[in-house]
Amino acid sequence: MLENPVAKRTAIAAAIGAVVAIPLPFIGPILGAIVGGGIGYFTADKKA
Numbered sequence: 001m002l003e004n005p006v007a008k009r010t011a012i013a014a015a016i017g018a019v020v021a022i023p024l025p026f027i028g029p030i031l032g033a034i035v036g037g038g039i040g041y042f043t044a045d046k047k048a
Contacts, residue, residue: 006044013040 017036018029027035 006041009044010037010040013037013043 014033014037017039018033020036021027021032022029024032
């Protein structure tokens with residue numbers, strides 16, 4: 001699954017979003033992962 005560049009970028013962005021959102025109590029790691037994953041998905045190169 002992670003051989004696909006879009007999936008790889010989405011997973012990395014979701015992990016970063018979760019880590020960044022941990023100190024923010026009103027967001028939380030789950031919402032941070034969702035937002036980060038969405039950003040990673042929509043900014044990834046779709047030509048893969």
